[in-house]
Amino acid sequence: MASDAEPTAVKKSSALHRQYDWLRGYGPAVFSEDLVAAIIVTILLVPQALAYALLAGLPPKAGIYASIFPLAIYALFGSSRQLSVGPTAVVSLMTAAAIATIPEGQRLVSAAALALMTGGFMLIFGLLKSGFIMNFVSRPVVSAYITGAAVLIIISQLRHIFGVSSDGQTALSLMQTLLSNVGDAKSVTMLIGGGSILTLWAVKKYLAYGLYKIFHLKPTTARIITRIAPIFVVGLCIALSAGLDLSGRFGLRVVGDIPAGLPNFAIPALSLVAYEALLIPALVIAVVAFVDSMTIAQTLGARSRTRVDADKELLGLGASNVMAGLTAGYPVNGSLSRSAVNFSAGAQTPIASILAAAFMALTALLLTPYLTALPLATLAALIIVACFSMMEFKNLWRTWVYSRTDGLTAVATFLAVLLVGVQWGVLVGVVLAMALHIRATLKPHMARVGRFPGTEHYRDAERFNVETDPAVITLRIDESLYYANARYLEDKVARLVVEFPEVTDLILMCPAVNKIDASALSSLHEINKRLMSANVRLHISELHSHVRERLHRSDFIDQLTGQIFLSQHEAMETLRSEPDWSQFSDHIDMH
Amino acid sequence: MASDAEPTAVKKSSALHRQYDWLRGYGPAVFSEDLVAAIIVTILLVPQALAYALLAGLPPKAGIYASIFPLAIYALFGSSRQLSVGPTAVVSLMTAAAIATIPEGQRLVSAAALALMTGGFMLIFGLLKSGFIMNFVSRPVVSAYITGAAVLIIISQLRHIFGVSSDGQTALSLMQTLLSNVGDAKSVTMLIGGGSILTLWAVKKYLAYGLYKIFHLKPTTARIITRIAPIFVVGLCIALSAGLDLSGRFGLRVVGDIPAGLPNFAIPALSLVAYEALLIPALVIAVVAFVDSMTIAQTLGARSRTRVDADKELLGLGASNVMAGLTAGYPVNGSLSRSAVNFSAGAQTPIASILAAAFMALTALLLTPYLTALPLATLAALIIVACFSMMEFKNLWRTWVYSRTDGLTAVATFLAVLLVGVQWGVLVGVVLAMALHIRATLKPHMARVGRFPGTEHYRDAERFNVETDPAVITLRIDESLYYANARYLEDKVARLVVEFPEVTDLILMCPAVNKIDASALSSLHEINKRLMSANVRLHISELHSHVRERLHRSDFIDQLTGQIFLSQHEAMETLRSEPDWSQFSDHIDMH
Structure with a gap:
């Protein structure tokens, strides 16, 4: 039973039970x-x-x-x-x-x-x-x-x-x-x-x-x-x-x-x-x-x-x-x-x-x-x-x-x-x-997303007919990342890289990530390192400002091979316009 | 590292590591x-x-x-x-x-x-x-x-x-x-x-x-x-x-x-x-x-x-x-x-x-x-x-x-x-x-809401200038209810009743409640009983259908003193139009 003060200005003094008020009028x-x-x-x-x-x-x-x-x-x-x-x-x-x-x-x-x-x-x-x-x-x-x-x-x-x-x-x-x-x-x-x-x-x-x-x-x-x-x-x-x-x-x-x-x-x-x-x-x-x-x-x-x-x-x-x-x-x-x-x-x-x-x-x-x-x-x-x-x-x-x-x-x-x-x-x-409670949260909900044609909206690629790109993949994370679900993200990214061998850039879209704890940070470090050794850059988009500020307490942002984008659309526009990208992508497509 | 099948049809056979494939060509x-x-x-x-x-x-x-x-x-x-x-x-x-x-x-x-x-x-x-x-x-x-x-x-x-x-x-x-x-x-x-x-x-x-x-x-x-x-x-x-x-x-x-x-x-x-x-x-x-x-x-x-x-x-x-x-x-x-x-x-x-x-x-x-x-x-x-x-x-x-x-x-x-x-x-x-993870979830986010004038939208009464009613109070619950945060809801309701002595009907608005576990169900039972002994009816609005179906496995809905409404607006319209309500409210206001 939490007893902390509520933001609501409850009139506690008159309403709540006081220790010895029964003495009056006894x-x-x-x-x-x-x-x-x-x-x-x-x-x-x-x-x-x-x-x-x-x-x-x-x-x-x-x-x-x-x-x-x-x-x-x-x-x-x-x-x-x-x-x-x-x-x-x-x-x-x-x-x-x-x-x-x-x-x-x-x-x-x-x-x-x-x-x-x-x-x-x-x-x-x-x-x-x-x-x-x-x-x-x-x-x-x-x-x-x-x-x-x-x-x-x-x-x-x-x-x-x-x-x-x-x-x-x-x-x-x-x-x-x-x-x-x-x-x-x-x-x-x-x-x-x-x-x-x-x-x-x-x-x-x-x-x-x-x-x-x-x-x-x-x-x-x-x-x-x-x-x-x-x-x-x-x-x-x-x-x-x-x-x-x-x-x-x-x-x-x-x-x-x-x-x-x-x-x-x-x-x-x-x-x-x-x-x-x-x-x-x-x-x-x-x-x-x-x-x-x-x-x-x-x-x-x-x-x-x-x-x-x-x-x-x-x-x-x-x-x-x-x-x-x-x-x-x-x-x-x-x-x-x-x-x-x-x-x-x-x-x-x-x-x-x-x-x-x-x-x-x-x-x-x-x-x-x-x-x-x-x-x-x-x-x-x-x-x-x-x-x-x-x-x-x-x-x-x-x-x-x-x-x-x-x-x-x-x-x-x-x-x-x-x-x-x-x-x-x-x-x-x-x-x-x-x-058992934590067991139920082991797999954070996440989806590979693509652009809804003609808009700046990005939706689940499995459910909607959206524009995707085999070289620039976006994974939207729908929950906060903490120790129990962080490794699932590592696994998911590993699968994506295996599934899309042409990938050169991976964007983690984080509109619902309210917290990244030390274990999740460590997983992000690992993902960044592993993608680097596979020649894939890691980017992050739509990260809440308080989460981004906390990341600055670590050296993650310095180590990141890619960039941090305010919006997902900005990320896609930037990465698509890079001259190297299309060339490299064509090269891969020839296989 | 979860190994369950993903909805995505990953081509696992070709891509993933197989136990003995190194034997070929040794x-x-x-x-x-x-x-x-x-x-x-x-x-x-x-x-x-x-x-x-x-x-x-x-x-x-x-x-x-x-x-x-x-x-x-x-x-x-x-x-x-x-x-x-x-x-x-x-x-x-x-x-x-x-x-x-x-x-x-x-x-x-x-x-x-x-x-x-x-x-x-x-x-x-x-x-x-x-x-x-x-x-x-x-x-x-x-x-x-x-x-x-x-x-x-x-x-x-x-x-x-x-x-x-x-x-x-x-x-x-x-x-x-x-x-x-x-x-x-x-x-x-x-x-x-x-x-x-x-x-x-x-x-x-x-x-x-x-x-x-x-x-x-x-x-x-x-x-x-x-x-x-x-x-x-x-x-x-x-x-x-x-x-x-x-x-x-x-x-x-x-x-x-x-x-x-x-x-x-x-x-x-x-x-x-x-x-x-x-x-x-x-x-x-x-x-x-x-x-x-x-x-x-x-x-x-x-x-x-x-x-x-x-x-x-x-x-x-x-x-x-x-x-x-x-x-x-x-x-x-x-x-x-x-x-x-x-x-x-x-x-x-x-x-x-x-x-x-x-x-x-x-x-x-x-x-x-x-x-x-x-x-x-x-x-x-x-x-x-x-x-x-x-x-x-x-x-x-x-x-x-x-x-x-x-x-x-x-x-x-x-x-x-x-x-x-x-x-x-x-x-x-x-x-x-x-x-410590569960400790961080002890207090589910919840807010007393009121109607945004002229609309069917209901917003936080502390933040917006909305229409509220001292007799019909709505508490919006913004998270799933489970054992660690359920008692906080009991406490919150107890405070509301003390704060608004004129209340006759309390609506729990549940648009974000994806789960109600046995402890939370027990808390709802308690809240219902306690409100009944204080002559306040308990109603529920905007409950997800799968949560409502699960509630039917218990006798909670039979015991509920009030009703279950599909939408919050329906709830307010129904409760405001009850003839008893305004009369009773006037009576209380005279104090």
Whole structure:
């Protein structure tokens, strides 16, 4: 999203969203709306924070810590009013991949260091006004990436549903280890896990409709109740687990003790080498988290008719991640589900998020004893059901139908996430999309032209009945010349010389050439040299003045065997009137 | 170099180079010319084969083996008549990097496996007609890559000049280990190494000129003598080393025993896992070797007025590398120095290369005892002096002066080679060049237009005095819409809606939109949805029919809140005449 000034004199000051203009006129009425939204978001956030920490391979407290200060800091510095920041599925999976090879004792501090560096990258990008980087990630890549990550997450969480262990960073290795252990599956764990999935799925699918149809609730209310309903499933599972001592009697794995209290502020104590090893994962997470959050923020912004500024967004997310790093959390970004709830529950200002952060702090201080008996299988069920709605197979199919190129990019991204690893998917997609776009421009459109009889107009010799000359050939280039298409020009000229052995002068007519980059300049040099060794002069006509000026920075014009003509007609008139030319041409014609 | 058929009916059969047409009329005269060229190339190749094997971290025989069958096979299958294939500096360095972490006992077989896979990739690319991949590597990237590799090679060979050890894959690590060992430098080794460098350098710089000026030799003869002069330096160093027993008395490191004989044909015996580990290096070497060889072949082809076919070239190089893999060699490609000598020594046909291969086989059978005493310092000197002419700093400076974008790509490539490793340089350069090209297209040109009074023409409202309407706004899009510029359109529309709060209808006028990819389609969907929630209808005018047809593959046109108009004027006439419109507009104007 480019934020540069437009030539248009837009009245930005009055129109565009300003950071703190909501502070004016803030009163009890708005506060009560924010409070309700905050309570609802917190109810959603508590189990999610625990679940995503599990997904990231971290102790539950990391999820809670990542939901306190980062949430509040984003509210202060971010540019979207409704975006709810904290632990999310995809970034948790990427964190898990980044710290997978680190010894268990070091993982917590490494995750915090990762958040610190992720935030650092975002701040740097924001200060450099590099919000445009999101334009490099095409929609099919985002879709395929999220879908692939969702499938990978589901596969990784199956171990908690079966109560066995599995290991690996790719779909294949996870499946392989899971299948070799599935004989040890625990029936109670499977009952809790399977039951949770079915209940959560049914709630998500039918509850809102039921409340609306049967109890005649307002659609918004029905939707909000549906969103927070998972807390009742969580409560039921805790009650079952604790009441029947499922953990002690049937080996059901549970969350266990979570130390009560708030995190200390500290820079994660890791060696420089350990920080360096996290550099690339942090960079990839920074890009993915930013693109993901921006997409959500733009959707919410459109509904509330406010504009989201990509560079400001980078600063807000960056500050939030730095805070996550300093308070023993792990990388965070905008959550679609919580932001949507926040918005539809009526959050008016960022105060809603600050209140939610305060409630999370209270949870950390007071509620952790009540979460001890929460089964991991229930958390895994929460994650799996959340992943169902992340999968965009229908969208990917539509992309494939619409465009094979985009479809190919999407398939490659999806497979890269599943088979190579989650951190590679976006890279594969971005590079492939760039390459396919450039691939489509490898052959610049060009045509041999001749004079339209009786006029000064020059047209395609293949299509029109025009006057051509076997000794003076004109090739019109219809596009800018740059590295990917320059060699095609070399080839085209080489073919022309072979096709017209009588040629003595070649004119490149450049009415549409807006740019000649260093590679294209090099190709022109080569063409000039090669034509010289074949006794053919190279001329150029109708070159834009700014392109010609740039050519003067090199010695190309000095080396040119022929001339530069302002107009094509001037070129033809000059070259035809040369005394040598007709003589030489006659000589050749005699063959 | 695209090889697809052109619409033009070029008489290819008569004009273009055919693989074996040189066989017709081959006789004693041509043979004697080929023979002379073969002898001269062999004289150059023997020391180079040993030197590049040293650079690759392989025993000398690997270099000799890589110069026998691969050379002959390329002559049979390659498309360039003069290209001389075999061990070269850059590919040797890349081989060294690829096998650096492999235990010493496994390196020889791993290098052969690497060649086999490199050849495999080239054959696959050739069969898939993927010669176009070379268009992704811009000239500044090639220049910077070769220059960076030359600097890295010189640094890596300094250990042999000083007679100490150094280790590492980057300039920094090599320098660090070299400096920490430099106290053990051996004076005799330094004398031999330094003396060789100075002599070789002086020969290269002044011998041709001296022979021409003082002995009045023909320039071509002078140049050829200069090219083969290094063999005398090598001979002198062998004589000194053997005669004075420098190895025994002063610890001068020498080539040592080379087993006489020819290689056995065998598939390199490595585990599948070991092959897999070499996959990425093989792919990178395949691309670099191909681009490098093509550049040389094109230059030679231009001089002899023959065209080089990229896809055939891939097959020739591929077969050559596969053969290198099967005969205990290592990856090979076209050598600039030997190809140039081959060409100027008068090689007429590929028979010259086959003869040179036969001479190398004789060397392997008979001459190895005479090479035992050859000092490694002399080989390092050969490599270093060869690298002097690979460095293109002047060219890079010219690139920087000509274009900052290209300059930046070159600097990044150069630094990546030196500081990250030789295998990363090209990747960094290619990706950066793509990204910077796409970066330049992030903001499609678009303008709000109005009617030129009294006509049906619509012009830029910022530049012309045209009739506009605050309720019906037209945005003309002047470029194709694709993923990198689609979000800019979203932003532009969002700004327009903020700037003109009275707007009820927005028309996107698309006379120059030749393509709408899946991302752009998604943006149009978003714009449509967002405008709908703001009570603004979206219309489209002047869309090309093939773009409109493609849109029908999606549900966009069904979802569109407004209409699709063939012409902009039709759109304005229709929307202005709607009864609701003026009423609504008046209502808004009252605010």
